[in-house]
Amino acid sequence: MTEKESISQQPYALWLHGVERIGKTGAQKLVDYFGSPKEVYEAGEKELAAVLTPGVLESMLHAKKRDVHGEYESLTKSGISFIPFYHSLYPEKLYAIPDRPFGVFVKGSLPGKGEKSVAIIGARDCSEYGRYVAECFAGELAGKGIRIISGMARGIDGIAGRKALDAGGKTYAVLGCGVDICYPSSHRNLYRDICDRGGVLSEYPPKTEPHPGHFPPRNRIISGLADAVLVIEARLKSGTLITVDMALEQGREVYVVPGRITDRLSDGCNRLLLQGAGAAISPAQLVKELSETVWKGQWNNEAKAAVPEEEEKHLEKLQETEKALLQLLDFYPVSMAQLRLKMQSHKLLCGLSLQQTIEMLLMLCMEGVVKNEGGYYCLKNPL
Secondary structure, eight states, X not given: OOHHHHHHHHHHHHHHHXXXXXXXXXXXXXXXXXXXXXXXXXXXXXXXXXXXXXXXXXXXXXXXXXXXXXXXXXXXXXXXXXXXXXXXXXOGGGTTSTTOOSEEEEEEOOOOTTOOEEEEEEOSSOOHHHHHXXXXXXXXXXXXXXXXXXXXXXXXXXXXXXXXXXXTOOEEEEOSSOTTSOSSGGGHHHHHHHHHHEEEEESSOTTOOOOGGGHHHHHHHHHHTOSEEEEEOOOSSOHHHHHHHHHHHTTXXXXXXXXXXXXXXXXXXXXXXHTTOEEOOOHHHHHHHHHHTTTTTTSOHHHHHHHHXXXXXXXXXXXXXXXXXXXXXXXXXXXXXXXXHHHTTOTXXXXXXXXXXXXXXXXXXXXXXEEEETTEEEESSOO
């Protein structure tokens, strides 16, 4: 189908998508059988009866009474696009997934052909550790031009999307409602910014309210748009694990950020590691592994080699005492008193004065290795 023909088919594709009881698979089969959405619309009752059940035929005939062109014009005026599976803008990664959507509604743009992407998903009620790790991975991946995919949910999804935008990257959110509805409503600013600097998409028509039954199916699109899925905090029984199952069915790589064995928010992650998921211990390591597998031959060799070396060279410049001090820090901020207590049992650090410790921390903050949050210190990036 040429681009001109595709444009002329748009109103009929939107109409076909909205026919009740037909389903996405049925709609695609009808297009394959008749040749185009317009030919499906123009087919007579006898022709349709030959391939449809009586109930679906009734829905089809009833749908023909709608204002096809008026509905399409109203959609485009609202700033929403509908991209059916045969359209040139339909995301190429979705072609190969089982049960692909017949079409997707979009506010903003869609991932371009050949763009590298990683889905970042995880707990809605995440910990500060989860927040820190999500920001770390999303920011660094987006800064390297990797697109971030999520569901824009509370917690890890929303944090990753915001950080990707702050890093100057692009992010795409797949909703379990219409793209004209911001869900959750608390993400209104994030929703607006994603529409401006990425895209919000859904297979559900505009005005479709969020419903529990919509979210599991939308998860297949989240994983389908990504080259790999990164899980940051998930309980044993979690919606995040539904996305992981779908990713594995689609042949996507799954990586997990390890968590503490006493942390219930990490039980699902640690279980995935036991089952063979890849361990993601830093953005550099994740990019390196994906570059050697999924993106092999696509990633710029110089950029790929520089990713791990940048961190190594940065740490090589530090003195032994500074490196030792870094080993005492974690993602969780600690006070000066707590840090000084840890230093007493370290042979290189036990003799340092309070002033020397403050000066060393100040230097590490200036180097961008450590960050100070209200007098509490923690690592800024994984070692």
